[in-house]
Amino acid sequence: MRVVVFSTKPYDRGFLEAANQGRHDLAFQEPHLSVETAPLAAGADAVCLFVHDHADAAVIDALAALGVRGIALRCAGYNNIDLAAAARRGLAVSRVPAYSPHGVAEHAAALLLAVDRRIHRAYDRVRDGNFSLDGLLGFDLYGKTVGVIGTGKIGACFARIMTGFGCRVLAHDIVENPAVRALGAEYVPLDRLFAEAHVISLHCPLTPQTHHLIGAAALARMRKGVFLINTGRGPLIDTTAVIRALKSGRLGGLAIDVYEEEEGVFYEDLSAAILADDVLARLLTFPNVIVTSHQAFFTREAMTAIAETTLANLDDLAAGRPCPNAVRA
Secondary structure: OEEEEOOOOHHHHHHHHHHHOOOOEEEEOOOOOOOOOHHHHOOOOEEEEOOOOOEOHHHHHHHHHOOOOEEEEOOOOOOOEOHHHHHHHOOEEEOOOOOOHHHHHHHHHHHHHHHHOOHHHHHHHHHOOOOOOOOOOOOOOOOOEEEEEOOOHHHHHHHHHHHHOOOEEEEEOOOOOHHHHHOOOEEOOHHHHHHHOOEEEEOOOOOOOOOOOEOHHHHHOOOOOEEEEEOOOHHHEOHHHHHHHHHHOOEEEEEEOOOOOOOOOOOOOOOOOOOOOHHHHHHOOOOOEEEOOOOOOOOHHHHHHHHHHHHHHHHHHHHOOOOOOEOOO
16 A cells, blocks of 8 residues: 655654555655645555644545545544544544653653753753852652643653652543542642642643633632643643743743644754744743653654554555544544
């Protein structure tokens, strides 16, 4: 089966080719999928997409007209796919529902430790010969209250890490996870979590209900000096409201691996360009903010699992078998 892989980086190609072992004819393309780039899928039976590829109704129609029969997402999220349009045009959609929840949770913990203990500032200082401790004061995680919003596989891993630090964990989700309760975490309403948590970490999916979950109203209900971590989806946070909270001191620290306008910025080398996004540029001026480029998933174990699951999903499509990782409207 011929598969066109969009948004290809060198590491994507390496892991996918290793997992493929000649089963499918993989054609790698660097551009993101859009209406303009859809013709690159000519002659393909399926396309393989990532988080910044767009498959709205117009793109789905273009792919169907080219004879494409399936979309294999090499990620867990599928909010960038018009599932109703895909069903209408007969395109099967599959995803990678889980790859390495430990990797994402560990990155969230690393971000928390780094922004709390100002590791990013200390690293730069020492390289410049400045060994002063002024401005680097942090706090012990031990005994603090950590709010975990979203307690699926990743949130559960993060909660386990936090209990290992001796933290009290407050959890919130529409469905309670028995494994999280077994850790000693307490499920509470969002208002209570906001009021009591010293640290809040986001691990919930992006839905119409969670869009800008952390906005001005939510921030106003949080304790002064709270630290906010986001390794979920960028639009969970209203960035302009967060900037105001940083300026007022309501937020004591922010560490994000995702950003609501990250497309065209994250995963790209813009070191020789002027950053056009004024909001992101403003965020980067705060000494108590750390931004990483959507890399929480980026471990050897996760990339291997993503490639293997993606190829297995393509095998099912080629054989006409039901796919356990199918996504439907």
